[in-house]
Each structure stands twice: as structure tokens, then as C-alpha cells.
Amino acid sequence: MEFQLVKNVGKSTLIAFSIFFSLANHISHSQISNNPHSAEVYSNFGLDTTSTLRERIKPGHPRILNMFEEAGMSPTNHQLSGDEKRIINSSFEKLPKLHQEILKERLLQISFLDNMPNTALTAPVNPKDSLKLFTITVRAEILNQTVSEWLTEKEKSCFDFSNSELDLRYDAGNLNAFVYVLIHEATHIVDASLGIYSNNSNPNLSEVLSENRFTKDVWEDRTKVSNEYESELLDSTYFRSREILPIKKAQKVYIELANSPFVSLYGRNSCHEDFAEFVTIKYLNEKFGQNFSVLLTQKGRTTFQFDPLKSKAVRRRLNELDQSISIE
Numbered sequence: 058m059e060f061q062l063v064k065n066v067g068k069s070t071l072i073a074f075s076i077f078f079s080l081a082n083h084i085s086h087s088q089i090s091n092n093p094h095s096a097e098v099y100s101n102f103g104l105d106t107t108s109t110l111r112e113r114i115k116p117g118h119p120r121i122l123n124m125f126e127e128a129g130m131s132p133t134n135h136q137l138s139g140d141e142k143r144i145i146n147s148s149f150e151k152l153p154k155l156h157q158e159i160l161k162e163r164l165l166q167i168s169f170l171d172n173m174p175n176t177a178l179t180a181p182v183n184p185k186d187s188l189k190l191f192t193i194t195v196r197a198e199i200l201n202q203t204v205s206e207w208l209t210e211k212e213k214s215c216f217d218f219s220n221s222e223l224d225l226r227y228d229a230g231n232l233n234a235f236v237y238v239l240i241h242e243a244t245h246i247v248d249a250s251l252g253i254y255s256n257n258s259n260p261n262l263s264e265v266l267s268e269n270r271f272t273k274d275v276w277e278d279r280t281k282v283s284n285e286y287e288s289e290l291l292d293s294t295y296f297r298s299r300e301i302l303p304i305k306k307a308q309k310v311y312i313e314l315a316n317s318p319f320v321s322l323y324g325r326n327s328c329h330e331d332f333a334e335f336v337t338i339k340y341l342n343e344k345f346g347q348n349f350s351v352l353l354t355q356k357g358r359t360t361f362q363f364d365p366l367k368s369k370a371v372r373r374r375l376n377e378l379d380q381s382i383s384i385e
């Protein structure tokens with residue numbers, strides 16, 4: 058189970074995270090419609106799989122709202138404006154075909170909340186059923202941000218900028234932030250529905266990771282990177298340690314990241330986040346020509362630039378990903 062729920066709302070506001078339960082049985086995409094329980098599950102949850110994704114926008118799921126409440130938080134349902142609905146619909150259309158197909162069969166609902174402590178959350182509503190249905194819950198504020206604005210906030214949350222002339226900016230274009238977040242979250246559902254890392258028929262994840270060409274020699278277990286890529290400095294960054302480093306350490310952090318096979322700091326959290334980040338960044342780059350650069354600046358002058366897609370190890374893994382799954 059991958060579950061991070063940080064009570065410190067101030068710190069966690071900018072962090073994307075997912076609830077992602079380990080699922081028991083493997084079901085390949087082609088088998089979904091053949092699952093003997095699918096009709097029963099769809100009927101139990103009132104899911105019409107012919108409905109469009111826009112028809113699945115619903116108020117927050119009680120299970121998710123309860124979970125927030127139990128953690129001492131109280132996000133509320135957001136009333137979507139006409140503009141926001143248009144942003145959401147055009148984001149659904151931008152999803153890779155595979156994601157659209159799988160969401161049609163597995164997405165029970167998507168909800169938008171105000172005052173959510175995190176950016177988004179993907180969770181199964183029936184974790185014990187052989188056919189899992191999922192909810193995606195999104196912090197509504199991101200509908201008013203670009204990918205660049207949102208990623209800049211997220212990346213800056215890792216560093217302390219007090220008494221420093223140093224700054225950080227993430228250049229990732231002007232698409233709406235929701236496009237990025239939706240592809241990332243939907244990739245978790247693809248992972249679980251196809252039994253890639255979650256829900257694999259082999260319950261030994263280490264074995265799965267060592268046999269899969271995208272994760273081989275990179276991941277030893279869910280959150281354990283291979284010895285070759287161990288890094289105390291990267292382990293001390295916020296997404297892994299909840300520690301906020303002084304911004305003067307950022308250059309060393311990104312130099313180390315550039316020498317690693319990871320596409321983002323967040324992707325180094327777990328094999329699931331790694332997969333979701335790679336799919337999202339690769340797809341936005343190839344389909345929409347979007348570049349990704351972290352820029353470190355001093356008084357507005359760029360002092361260091363990290364371009365994940367130019368890293369040799371990342372390029373090798375982009376190729377491995379192509380061999381494993383077709384995202385178009």
C-alpha cells in the first residue's frame with residue numbers, strides 16, 4: 058500500500074500524491090470485459106461503462122471525504138465554473154488512448170475539492186473485488202494553473218529559500234496543470250488494471266521489477282532503488298524524507314538527479330511514481346512537444362539547468378518504456 062497522508066497541511070499542500078493499494082489479482086486489459094464479476098461490480102456501483110468521462114464528474118466520494126475527515130482535514134466540494142468544465146473536458150480528450158479506454162472501464166468517478174491538502178489522490182473503491190473501480194480526487198485550485206506554475210510550486214516545496222538570492226523555476230509550458238495531473242493519476246489506474254507493477258499475478262514485486270525491462274537494475278523493491286543509484290542526498294529530499302533542504306543544496310541535488318535514471322525528484326519515490334512520471338513526461342513531450350527544464354537562478358540569471366529528457370539514462374529508459382507499453 059502506498060499511502061502518504063501528511064497532516065501538516067502547510068507542507069503538503071503542494072505535493073502530488075496518490076493512495077495506491079496493492080491489489081491481489083492480475084487482470085489484463087483484454088480480460089476486463091471477460092471478468093465473470095464485471096457485470097456484478099458495475100451493477101453494484103451503478104457504473105455505466107458507456108458513459109463519457111465528463112459524465113463521471115461527481116461530488117467527492119464518501120470514502121475519500123471520510124478519510125480526510127479522519128485525518129483532521131475537511132476539504133469541500135468545488136462548484137465548477139463553465140471555464141473549468143471546458144478545461145476538464147479538453148484534458149480528458151488529451152489523454153493517451155490506452156488511458157481513455159481503461160478509465161472507461163475502471164473510473165467510477167472524478168471529483169474536484171477545495172482545500173485539499175494534496176494535489177490529487179487515486180484510490181480503489183472496492184479493493185477486495187477482483188475487478189477494481191477507482192476514484193480520482195483533485196484539488197480544484199490546479200485548474201487555474203499551468204503545468205509550469207504547478208510544477209514550480211511542487212519543486213520549490215522541497216527547498217528553503219529564506220535569506221537567499223537563489224531561486225528555482227520549472228519550465229514545462231502553458232498547458233493546464235490538470236492535464237499533467239490527470240495523465241499521472243490515470244497511469245496509476247493503468248498500472249493496477251493491467252497488473253504491471255500493482256496487481257501483478259506474481260505477488261513477489263522484487264521479481265517483477267527485476268524481470269521488467271523498464272525497472273530492471275533501477276528498482277529492487279517498491280521504494281528501494283538499486284545499489285547503483287542509491288544516493289544519500291536524493292534520499293534526503295522532501296518527497297522521500299519530508300526534510301526541506303536549503304536552496305543552496307539544490308544544484309548538487311539536480312546534478313545527482315541528472316546522473317540518475319529518474320525523470321523527476323518525485324518519480325524517485327517509488328516504482329509506481331517513477332512509472333507515472335515517465336509516462337506523463339514522455340507523452341507530453343512526444344505528443345505536445347512539451348519540454349521540461351528545472352532552472353536554478355541567482356538574481357534572475359540561470360546558474361544551472363536540469364533537462365531530464367536529455368539525460369542519457371533517462372533516454373535509455375524512455376526506449377525501454379516504448380518496448381513495454383504503447384502510449385499514444
Ligand SMILES: [Zn+2]
Nearest residue numbers: 074075330333
Ligand atoms: Zn502518483
